[in-house]
Amino acid sequence: MTGEEKILEVNDLKKYFPIRKGFFKRVVGHVKAVDGVDFTIKKGETLGLVGESGCGKSTLARTVLKLLEPTAGNVIYNDQGIKKDLAETEGKELRKLRRNIQMIFQDPFSSLDSRLSVRDIVAEPLTVQGIGKNRKERTEKVKELLEQVGLNSYQMNRYPHEFSGGQRQRIGVARALALNPELIICDEPVSALDVSVQAQVLNLLSDLQKELGLTYLFIAHDLGVVEYISDRIMVMYLGKIVEVSDADDLYESPKHPYTEALLKSIAAGDPFSDKPREALEGTVPDPANPPSGCKFHTRCPYCSDLCKTKEPDLIPTLDDYDSYVACHFSDSLDLKSFEK
Amino acid sequence: MSSSNCVIDVKNLQTFFNTENGIVKAVNGVSFSIEKGKTLGIVGESGCGKSMTSMSLMNLVPRPKGYIAGGEINYYYEDGSKIDITQYDHDSEKMRKLRGNEMAMIFQEPMTSLNPVYTVGDQIIEAIKLHQDYKNKAELRSRAVKMLKKVGISAPESRVDEYPHEFSGGMRQRAMIAMALSCNPRLLIADEPTTALDVTVEAQIINLMGDLQKELNMAIMFITHDLGVIGDIADEVMVMYTGRVVEKSDTKSLFSNPKHPYTKGLLNSRPVIGSKKRLEPIEGSVPDLLHLPEGCDFHDRCPEAMAICKKEDPPVFEVEDCKVKCWLYRKEEKAS
Ligand SMILES: Nc1ncnc2c1ncn2[C@@H]1O[C@H](COP(=O)(O)OP(=O)(O)O)[C@@H](O)[C@H]1O
Ligand SMILES: Nc1ncnc2c1ncn2[C@@H]1O[C@H](COP(=O)(O)OP(=O)(O)O)[C@@H](O)[C@H]1O
Ligand code: SF4
Ligand SMILES: [Mg+2]
Ligand SMILES: [Mg+2]
Numbered sequence: 001m002t003g004e005e006k007i008l009e010v011n012d013l014k015k016y017f018p019i020r021k022g023f024f025k026r027v028v029g030h031v032k033a034v035d036g037v038d039f040t041i042k043k044g045e046t047l048g049l050v051g052e053s054g055c056g057k058s059t060l061a062r063t064v065l066k067l068l069e070p071t072a073g074n075v076i077y078n079d080q081g082i083k084k085d086l087a088e089t090e091g092k093e094l095r096k097l098r099r100n101i102q103m104i105f106q107d108p109f110s111s112l113d114s115r116l117s118v119r120d121i122v123a124e125p126l127t128v129q130g131i132g133k134n135r136k137e138r139t140e141k142v143k144e145l146l147e148q149v150g151l152n153s154y155q156m157n158r159y160p161h162e163f164s165g166g167q168r169q170r171i172g173v174a175r176a177l178a179l180n181p182e183l184i185i186c187d188e189p190v191s192a193l194d195v196s197v198q199a200q201v202l203n204l205l206s207d208l209q210k211e212l213g214l215t216y217l218f219i220a221h222d223l224g225v226v227e228y229i230s231d232r233i234m235v236m237y238l239g240k241i242v243e244v245s246d247a248d249d250l251y252e253s254p255k256h257p258y259t260e261a262l263l264k265s266i267a268a269g270d271p272f273s274d275k276p277r278e279a280l281e282g283t284v285p286d287p288a289n290p291p292s293g294c295k296f297h298t299r300c301p302y303c304s305d306l307c308k309t310k311e312p313d314l315i316p317t318l319d320d321y322d323s324y325v326a327c328h329f330s331d332s333l334d335l336k337s338f339e340k
Numbered sequence: 341m342s343s344s345n346c347v348i349d350v351k352n353l354q355t356f357f358n359t360e361n362g363i364v365k366a367v368n369g370v371s372f373s374i375e376k377g378k379t380l381g382i383v384g385e386s387g388c389g390k391s392m393t394s395m396s397l398m399n400l401v402p403r404p405k406g407y408i409a410g411g412e413i414n415y416y417y418e419d420g421s422k423i424d425i426t427q428y429d430h431d432s433e434k435m436r437k438l439r440g441n442e443m444a445m446i447f448q449e450p451m452t453s454l455n456p457v458y459t460v461g462d463q464i465i466e467a468i469k470l471h472q473d474y475k476n477k478a479e480l481r482s483r484a485v486k487m488l489k490k491v492g493i494s495a496p497e498s499r500v501d502e503y504p505h506e507f508s509g510g511m512r513q514r515a516m517i518a519m520a521l522s523c524n525p526r527l528l529i530a531d532e533p534t535t536a537l538d539v540t541v542e543a544q545i546i547n548l549m550g551d552l553q554k555e556l557n558m559a560i561m562f563i564t565h566d567l568g569v570i571g572d573i574a575d576e577v578m579v580m581y582t583g584r585v586v587e588k589s590d591t592k593s594l595f596s597n598p599k600h601p602y603t604k605g606l607l608n609s610r611p612v613i614g615s616k617k618r619l620e621p622i623e624g625s626v627p628d629l630l631h632l633p634e635g636c637d638f639h640d641r642c643p644e645a646m647a648i649c650k651k652e653d654p655p656v657f658e659v660e661d662c663k664v665k666c667w668l669y670r671k672e673e674k675a676s
Contacts, residue, residue, distance in 0.1 A: 340614075
């Protein structure tokens with residue numbers, strides 16, 4: 001299923017938000033929300049992205065799509081064999097590229113005009129991109145899209161508030177599919193849903209992936225959800241990727257102490273298990289004032305002097321050409337796998 | 341049912357709302373009891389009446405639309421005497437004492453119980469004053485610091501003077517717990533206290549609640565839609581659907597041998613780490629409480645529905661120490 005062809009290549013991507021203070025709104029510092037991120041996405045795969053809230057997942061997603069102007073770095077999109085850097089692209093050319101990469105949000109309607117009917121919401125990208133000869137043709141396309149995501153097309157003249165959370169997420173998916181994208185960035189699409197509806201949406205997304213050959217970048221903070229949907233997973237901490245790994249390997253043999261800490265804090269979810277739930281102490285440091293050296297050192301149980309001064313690079317691990325870790329001691333640590 | 345360890349005993353509780361379109365039966369005949377040191381978990385999709393059950397226990401159902409329409413909520417004091425909460429006005433002296441001294445509640449959103457204009461310390465002090473004789477200011481302050489320390493807030497001596505907005509989400513949740521626990525409650529009602537939190541912070545809070553439960557021998561009613569958390573902390577589980585209890589059993593049997601099709605649906609919808617098995621969601625969504633289907637409320641989503649399910653509302657059957665509201669268990673009832 002997963003080809004080796006790279007569809008997106010992100011190099012040293014940064015997004016800093018200025019912190020302004022005082023009457024003249026002088027810049028007194030920066031929130032380094034995304035601070036030098038590298039990764040690639042292969043055609044047809046689902047790449048998961050996890051990390052605690054505030055670590056920069058949404059900012060990374062928006063910067064990749066250039067909804068936010070990157071501070072530095074490249075976002076190379078493979079447009080049928082021709083590599084184009086989204087970071088360097090503007091105007092009409094950017095709009096054209098954006099057809100290929102769409103986004104699904106946690107609540108697809110929080111940012112939309114609730115006065116628009118479902119038909120207009122789903123048709124909007126078509127209208128913006130000038131696709132379809134006329135209104136009628138676009139309406140036909142909308143009907144087709146709604147059926148594809150499991151909604152009845154006769155509901156298309158209704159308004160968002162008339163739908164349940166799960167149905168609204170389906171509408172968000174229909175809208176994202178309108179332009180036949182190759183890559184969809186899903187930013188916590190099921191986090192706000194009940195478990196039953198969450199399962200419906202997860203199944204829909206994997207069915208659509210098979211049917212249409214889609215590629216996903218899937219953001220979640222639920223480690224069960226991300227394991228279920230992903231082929232590979234990236235773990236993010238304070239604006240940096242600390243580990244990239246095959247999904248199964250990540251849970252069976254974590255390479256970064258932060259990954260291990262996340263796994264230990266998962267509820268076993270099994271009344272027969274007496275596995276203690278070990279909490280990672282402390283909270284994520286302020287990204288405006290991150291720790292020196294390894295950003296995780298203030299919470300890391302394996303921290304030594306080197307960690308406090310020198311920041312580790314994200315480098316390939318010994319046993320797998322396709323996994324990476326950013327820890328000085330990952331080779332010598334014997335980290336625990338996830339167990340129930 | 342009400343042994344000497346019983347803290348709360350709820351019988352056939354009905355909590356309704358008067359709306360323009362009719363009476364919404366948010367809680368419709370719910371019964372349960374919780375003993376000292378035990379945790380009852382309540383699960384179900386949103387809108388199934390979990391929060392209204394807990395608001396009823398606190399006698400804080402939103403007025404004037406909402407009201408307790410029937411049933412009993414018996415609270416047992418340490419000395420064995422009891423009070424039926426449904427018989428008292430929500431701001432009667434008795435109720436206020438009960439909320440200040442005996443039971444406390446924590447919510448998903450800590451800002452619903454923290455006031456943004458007062459420091460965290462002042463709010464904890466207010467809570468302490470409510471139920472204990474006035475002590476001098478320094479003493480109260482040191483008690484507040486102690487509470488913050490107890491819930492694992494670092495540098496409590498300086499944090500005590502900060503405002504809620506200066507706290508992170510997890511710290512606010514801890515501050516709220518500190519406030520709730522400052523009266524050493526015998527019953528703690530936790531309404532999705534970790535739903536909005538990261539797994540790391542959730543683990544901290546759950547561990548904290550477990551430690552405090554051991555120390556104070558509290559009864560806990562823990563509401564969540566996360567079955568994973570339930571599996572870890574609850575002794576007994578009550579599954580709610582459309583304001584009714586559809587299954588009640590001890591946690592181990594609920595996981596190893598779920599009986600109600602809705603319970604099975606919830607368990608099969610859940611991604612389990614290490615299993616790549618395709619999820620089996622429950623089809624459809626929770627019906628509008630004003631337009632419930634004929635027969636069993638769950639029948640049009642139920643993969644096991646039979647002819648009778650479409651016509652008649654099932655009663656509660658007792659099966660192997662569990663209670664199940666489902667026609668599938670009718671035969672076993674006859675046999676016993
Ligand atoms: N528009 C913005 N201006 C300033 N800071 C921001 C902005 N958006 C996000 N941030 C900050 O960037 C960091 C990362 O945020 P975000 O990407 O939303 O994290 P996540 O999605 O992982 O929860 C946070 O500290 C957040 O406060
Ligand atoms: N203020 C209100 N007015 C009318 N109906 C309400 C009100 N609050 C809650 N309800 C109804 O009560 C039902 C149960 O709500 P709630 O107890 O909050 O559910 P849960 O906590 O399980 O998500 C909901 O379906 C809702 O329709
Ligand atoms: S009574 Fe019938 S419809 Fe209701 S849950 Fe049981 S089998 Fe399903
Ligand atoms: Mg986010
Ligand atoms: Mg609720």
